[in-house]
Amino acid sequence: MMPVESRLEFHQVFLDELLAVERFLGRFQPSRGRDFTRAVFDFAYSVVATVPEGFPRYEHPLSPELSLRRAVFKRKYALLYRLEGAELTFLYFYPTRRDISSVVLLV
16 A cells, blocks of 8 residues: 545534543643644544555445445544545544444535
8 A cells, every 4th residue: 555645624523523522531631632632633644644545444334335444543532534536534533432333424
């Protein structure tokens, strides 16, 4: 796999879920939440965007027609994204222990 230059887009649902985690982690120390969010974006830009096909395919039960991939961040969180050419669209961010089979992914 060759690294490619990618264009990244983040859906509002992805950002909302990430913000919820940031608020939770930053309840007592706001910098902890901000640092987490910064680390997620660094991961998306410097790891996922560099080799987007390096992460496994993911078939969502409610949207099997979507060509999704799932990148795991720090073993506790996952980023679902769609890869179309050189464009990455991040659709959903969630803790890996959460069952997202009933979540409707907006495309």
